[in-house]
Amino acid sequence: MEQAFWQERWQNDQLGFHLPFVHPILTRFVGGFDLPAGARVFLPLCGKTLDIGWLLDQGYRVVGAELSERAVSQLFAELGVEPQIEAWKGGRRYCHGALTVYQGDIFALEPADLDAVALVYDRAALVALPAAMRQAYVAQLRALSGDAPQLLISFEYDPQEMNGPPFPVLPDEIERLYRASHTLTELSRKDVIANQQRFREAGVTRFVEVAWRLTPTA
Template sequence: MSIWHQRWDENRIGFHRSEANPTLTDHWAKLGHESSTDVLVPLCGKSLDMHWLIEQGHCVTGIEFVEKAVVQFFQDCSVAPILESRNEGTKYSTGDIKIYQADFFQVQPDESPFSAWYDRAALVALPPSLRTQYVDQLRKLTTPDAKGLMVTFDYPKEEMQGPPFALSDDEVKELFAPYFTIERLQFTDLTEEEERDLSRCSLSVFVLTRR
């Protein structure tokens, strides 16, 4: 069982927010996506950000490998999705939202390639050893001109064992600069606010544009 299955099993989902994330609502419009654009949400959990994107007119495709998270997402909004069994897992569909209950690294959604994506607590949820694979899979699932919003978290690595795993600016550059232009939209020092005992801690929001 993965640490994520265990966390969902034990309801240790402190990352889940009870409303749409301000990093999304404050910045999404700056990406300039048409409301008809389908948005990929990797490692989506049962995030309410997906509802916010739908309210903006988008169709959303989430990918999440824990069944409980996917089931709760639909239960919480009282919607009965259609289930389709596939090689990689199960596809849950309603009109404007599809969630693939599957490993992000294995799945090839019918809706791909996407020209838009939103990563909050996705890349930083993965151990550093999977980061290159994450970027490769993201490139596989997106169009050559795709644009996404990514929220990251940084702190001195020796002070905490993730998730969330610290992701420094240098690491963002190393991972994405060969394939994407990188623009930072927000930097927030969270050192005072964070309950974790970290000597330094910050959140950044980036726009990544494939090139």
């Protein structure tokens, strides 16, 4: 999507994608990755998700990337901490303790900005991007994370009933995007249309949330 689209969503508080609770997929499955204490978890297009505070409470280091300055400011305010803010070539870097968030263009990030990534938690990034952008996003993610394992959340629904964002990303596309670097394991799938008011009102009959484990092949 155009950057202006997401900036406008945040500016107008159109935050239907923001959950008021820690995602149960994260709490259910992150332990299966056997991450050591202090491991670095990268959240692309992180918004102000409550998942970040939960990960910090578990003793992990967290690096996020987020376009919206408003989202990042609200994230730190809701965590109750005052970040150190400095410029980087893609925008501004916010840091406090074990949390760093790069506000700006994720495609301007370089591997040295993140250091070693133990896990990528893609809770809302791939599904936020139209098909034309996904290949470039996956290539950037691989460059940044060194083909780290991933916990990925995708959605499946009929785009003829409505099209996102969030967009449907089906298993064959995930396989095509990641088969060069990862093997895919489906961890769970659940129809969550009851929780998707905007999609229900548009006539969508089925909205399936799928959790994937992506394991590096190398």
